[in-house]
Amino acid sequence: MRLSWTRELTGQKIRADLIAGLSGAVLGLPQVMAYAMIAGMPPETGLYSAIIVTAIAALLGSSWHMITGPAAAISIVILSIVSPMEAPGSAAYIALVLTLTLLTGLIQIGFGLFRLGSLVNFISHTVVIGFTAGAAFLIAASQLKHLLALSVSSNADLFETLAQIFEQLNQTNPVALTIGLVTLVSAALLRIIGRHLGIKLPHLLLGLIAGSLVGYLLDAQENGVAMLGALPSGLPVPDFPAFSAGTLESLATGAFALALLGLIEAVSIARAIALRSHQQIDGNREFLGQGIANTTGSLFSCFAGSGSFTRSGANYDSGAQTPLAALFGAACVAVIMFTIPDITRWLPLPAMAGSIMLIAWNLIDMTHIRQIASASRTESIVLTATFSATLLVNPVFSIYVGVFLSIAFYLRRTSRPSVISVAPLQHTERRSIRNVQRYQLEQCPQLQMIRIDGSMFFGCADHIQAHLRRLVQKCEGPPLILIIGKGINFIDVSAAEMLIQEAERIEARGGKLMFSALKGILLDDMERTGLLARMGAARFFGSTEEAISACVPEKMNLSICDSCTARIFNECPPLPLTEQTQEPGA
Incomplete structure (x- = not known):
């Protein structure tokens, strides 16, 4: 894969990429840790992914502006695949996630090598919107235990989680709830203010700072509020994920769905930004870039990633010119990990929960949901079925439900020309x-x-x-x-x-x-x-x-x-002669 963009580098472009990269790192730092928590992984693994997966995908992919790394929808799918097997956060759980990431990357590489880019066309945009909306509810529900400081079973489904929380509502920690709400409200207000002023504020980071200050003032740790803790210094030692026949069998179906979803998100984001940047996107090269990034990342304790619309949009809006911006952003995150790993030591978990809930809310694309509901009955059925399956059954299964229904309706239309x-x-x-x-x-x-x-x-x-x-x-x-x-x-x-x-x-x-x-x-x-x-x-x-x-x-x-009196063709024979009606007295 040629790095054609390197031939067009100038001092002005490098400066623009540096500014965009630093801005992106500040905006994305709390996001990637939040996505790691959604996936049931330690927060530092989100940072590892924001360094390794982001850098490799930027170098090998075809998009000059897309930022690859931890993503909300991908994270909730990871949790749904692995949590029934092991407790999230445990050593066994982390090992399974790394194996899942490796399988996902290998499948994506296979798609790219066999030029199967057209496969993503079989998953409609409606399926992704329905799945993402359902995932938003699952993500929000998964953070209620941190927001309220309650004890909830880690492998409980949506309704079990809500039932356990309802039973323990009288045990809610008011300090934790205050911290979480302050984080959520302040981040949401800063986001609105930034939009009104036409600037990109690091609203999540500022919201976390506000929540942490409230936690300090309320003496959160003394009042039973859990802290995120310090991050490990530096990157992990490369290690090959464990394999066994049983592990491969249990993860294969989920890995295939995860690979498809990751590629759909990445290609969709790359094409959306390309409409603004007038860049041509190579789908198969993007497949290879995503696959190699995830495969390599699995060796360094990274979980599966994909394109991030928020960070990619911010990267382009910040003036990024080439993939060098993503590399600068990854380097900035690495510097933070190596130099100030204690930055999260006093970060309250309820503050992280508040920021994650805001992320979940932003995943619900109400504009497109309304358009689909008013424009097409069949698309509305696909949307509703995918959303419902995500909530009621399983996020992985919901993707297959959406794909099946989309293809079934397409075949029904084509079978009735x-x-x-x-x-x-x-x-x-x-x-x-x-x-x-x-x-x-x-x-x-x-x-x-x-x-x-x-x-x-x-x-x-x-x-x-x-x-x-x-x-x-x-x-x-x-x-x-x-x-x-x-x-x-x-x-x-x-x-x-x-x-x-x-x-x-x-x-x-x-x-x-x-x-x-x-x-x-x-x-x-x-x-x-x-x-x-x-x-x-x-x-x-x-x-x-x-x-x-x-x-x-x-x-x-x-x-x-x-x-016949129609005579619709020029070739029709003339009308036969009829007798004239005789006049009276003739």
Whole structure:
């Protein structure tokens, strides 16, 4: 992978990247520790990821502005996968998370090597929005025990957690609750003020400082409030995650879902920022960059990461020019870990809980949820099902539910291509072919014309066959059916067999099934595969006008034509002469 951006570095760009990197480190420092807590990991592992995963993904990925590292949705999935096996925070739990991270990275590398970038297109944006909204509730619920200083089982699901908290509400620590609320409210207000002023304030960091000051004034530690504690100094020694057949079997399904979700988030964020920066994104290279970053990170006690929309947006808005900004940010975090690891010693856990709850609230994309609810019934079903499965069943399972429903609805739509009855515009010289219903047009009683928009494949064969049989019943005399195929992209063997069968049925009744205006590339493909010869080349016409001229009036029952007053084709025979009514007394 070439680092093409290095050839464009200038002193001005380096200065801009340095400022953006330092700003990003200040903004992201509390975030990455919060995401580590969401994942059930020690806070320092979030910092490890913000150093190693961020730097490698920036160097190897295709986006110049995206910041990769700990992410909220990824963290809650990690917790849901591993917490049923071991207690979060335990040595065994951490070992499983590192193995999960390694598997996730290897799967992502496989996607990139086999150029399977199109796989992410099968997970719609609606699935991600529904999953993220559900994850926000799970994240908020997981922090209530820290906010209220209560004892809750670490592997309890959403409803068990809420039930245990409700039972212990009378044991709430008022000092812890005050610290958490001060952190939450101050961070939210600073975020609003920053937006109003048009500047990026480190609202989470400032909120944590406010919460810590309140904790100091209320003598939090003496009042039973837990502290985050000091961070380890420096980076961990590289170590290969443990493997066993049982571990691989139990983590494989979750790793696949985690890999997909991570790639979707990363590519979506990279493309969103590229719309503003006018940079071209290489999806497969992004897959490799994410995969190598996670694989390498697993060796240094990092948990799986992905693109962060908040930190990536802040990086671009801060004036970042190249991936050097991400490298500067990672270096800044490393310097903090090496020089002032005691920075978190007196940070109250309720303050972290308050900041995490604000993060959870921001994950709920109400704007897009309202748009989906008002725009599409099927997308609303996908959104609701994904959201519900995230809360009620399992975040990993919810991703598969969303994917399954999205594909099922897509297949349902494609299995029912648009079949529109058409006819010439009457009382016009050119008589262009138009939609019968829209233009209120008369139709020929013998020649039925339809336009098919969509691909003809095995899934839609029954739908089109039923439509053709209804048209045959509608025809007076020998049925004549003309399919206008300018909107058909391809015809597979199953659809061709159905068309041959229907053509033979129609011809057995003295009629004819014809095709016109098919795309040249489709005809070439049908000729190459032999489908054109099997279906009968004589049934195909280059234009609709040619098809009409070939059967009007030669193929029609003229006695029916004599009684028809529509005369919708220029080729229709003239009306028969009628006797003049004699005048009285003549």
